[in-house]
Amino acid sequence: MVALQIRDVPEDLRDKLAAIASERGQSLQAYLIDLVRDEVRRRDNLAVLQRFSGASYGTALAKSDVLDTLDAGRAERDSGLGVQGGGR
Template sequence: MVALQIRDVPEDMRDRLAAIAGERGQSLQAYLFDVLADEVRRRDNLAVLEGFSAGRYGARLDTADVLDALRAGREERDAALGVPGGDE
């Protein structure tokens, strides 16, 4: 594993980050590790989503197809729960 160092971090920013970490019951190092891991995970998710939109995974759905499927699923769910229909 490697160590990273960030230089020239203003004290007020460091204090705020430490406070956020404390609110979460984490050390500053553990909190910043989670922040970095979340950023990497988001980038990975974006790459997968871009792959779907480009049709790389066999998906050929457009936005209208997805919205229609969502709408139909919600209507089916609401009917099963007895929720009265209405305009969204």
């Protein structure tokens, strides 16, 4: 494992981090490792989301097409139940 060192951390910041770690029942080191791990995980998630954000995987349906189909299905269901449909 690698050791990391952060220099010139203001005492008040260190104290606040230590207090948060204590509230979580963790050492300051364990808490900071969790923070770093979470930051890396968010970056990984962001990279995945960006990779898929512009793609259209297998559908060319517009939002209105989907909503119209849902409304028609609900109207059919409500008619079979003898209920007045509310629509969107």
